[in-house]
Amino acid sequence: MESRISSDINQDVYLDIVMALWSWDLSQPCNERRPHACIHQRCIGGRIPQLQRYFVYYKAIVSTYMDATSATTRGIKTHGDLFHVVSILKTNPDATLLELCRLIDQSTGSQTADGTRTVDAVALGVKTLLMVDPSALHHSSDRLEKGTYRIHWKEDVPFSKYIQDSFPLGNHSILSYDNSESFADVKKELKAVNLKKRLGITIRATSDIRNHLHFDRKNNYLEVYHYTSFLKEQLRVTRDVGDCSSPSSSLKRGVLPRQLVLEVLDSLQGTLFPLSDPRSKKLLRSLISKCSFDPDILNFEVSSVRRVGEESVPYVYLVDRLADLYNELQTPRPRGWLQQSMQRKSGARHVMMATLIGVIFAVLLGIASLAVFAWYAFMEA
Incomplete structure (x- = not known):
């Protein structure tokens, strides 16, 4: 009998999840729901x-x-129902929300006739498959000010187009070119400890x-997405296949565009928290224990998730947010009442100084004009 949907999940549901998301090729013991009996060293059930x-x-x-739906009317009643929604999303990446x-x-x-029920089911499927929340948000000035306003998924917009619009491309003279001389220097500046x-x-x-790398200036915090184990599974799906650069082609395999996933992973283990830096590793351990960061973030993997040539990753999806942080480091804005007050007073002092210089210049110019006029008058006399 299929298990009812519940937050109480056992080992069998774990295996169902990874099969639904990434089609794991499990060993016989794992397929028979006996993962504890799996002794095959290369069985991916060990992950x-x-x-x-x-x-x-x-x-x-x-x-x-x-909590948000009624048991009698909710569209997803079992974990199998949710995995079925995930399957529909993967099979129809270019279908609209409707x-x-x-x-x-x-x-x-x-x-x-209750379309909201099915929309909620789609939203749960997208959250499960991509760790992206497409749920509609209330349009409030507070959310707009914080920068957390999400693109609304309109019913006539294809799934692939919605994902494409959610992750716009950018360009930067340094961060988008990993072969530039300053690329490594800028990345060093962007370490989280700095x-x-x-x-x-x-x-x-x-x-x-x-929300990864979203910088809230008003409250001075940086949001960091940290689920590296999930990112690595997405990369494994497309590691040995053809082009998966477009949202449509990647969604057919149940993953985000490969370049985007590479950037998020590299921004964690190569930029914010370079694992070769002791101070960064110490900060990571603190975030793991205090903020529930994914412990897998301390495990650096190359050959199992990256292709040849992907050792260094240029930034095109995350470039604007990284550049924003770098600019903040170069010209930090005043923080707190005291610094802002000092800046305002400093600005007023500069204005007064400029005004005074202008007045003095005008007076000197007037005196010089009078002197010239007096000299001409004397010569005529």
Whole structure:
């Protein structure tokens, strides 16, 4: 009997999750739901423990969905229902939100007039598959000011187009070119220990990839997406396949564009927290224990997740946010009442000085004019 959807998840559900998301090729003991009996050294079922932080996230989004919906009317009643929604998303990456809702209703035999129920099911599927929250937000000035306003997924917009719009491309003269002379120097400046020391930034964990590296200037905190175990699984899916650069081609395999995933992973282990730096590793351990960061972030992997030539990663998706942080380091804004007051007084003093210089210049010019006029008068006399 299929398990009812619940935040109480056992080992069997873990295996179902990884099969639904990444089609793991499990060994016979794992397929028979006996992972403890698996002795095959290369069985990928052994990666289950590394994904524990993702499973905590899965429990949280399922629990939130259950709290927000009625048991009698919710569209997803079992974990299998959720995995079916995930399958529809992967099979139809170019379908609009409205078309996806219809496909889900048709597959479940539901003819309800409550479209919100199915939209909520789609949102839960996207959260599970991509760790991106497409739920509609209330349009409030507070959210706009904080910069957390998300692109609204309109019902006539394809899934792939929505993902494309959620992660716009950018360009930077240094950060977008990993072969430039200053590339490594700029990355060194952007270490999290430097951001904390020089800018006093607080680091906050986020489970939505779109919020990664979002810098809230008003409250002086930096959001950091930290689920490296999830990122590595996404990279493994496309490591040995052809081009997966477009949202449509990558979503068919159930993952985000490969370049985007590489940038997020590299920004964590190569820029913010370079694992070769003792101070950065110490900060990471603190974030793991105090902020529930994914412990896998301390495990650096290359050959198992990256292709040849991907050892160094240029930035095009995250470039604007990284450049914003770098600019803040170069010309930090005043923080706190005292610094802002000093800057305002300093600005007023500069204005007064400029005005005084102008007055003195005008007086001297007037005296010189009088002297010239007097000299001409004397000569005529």
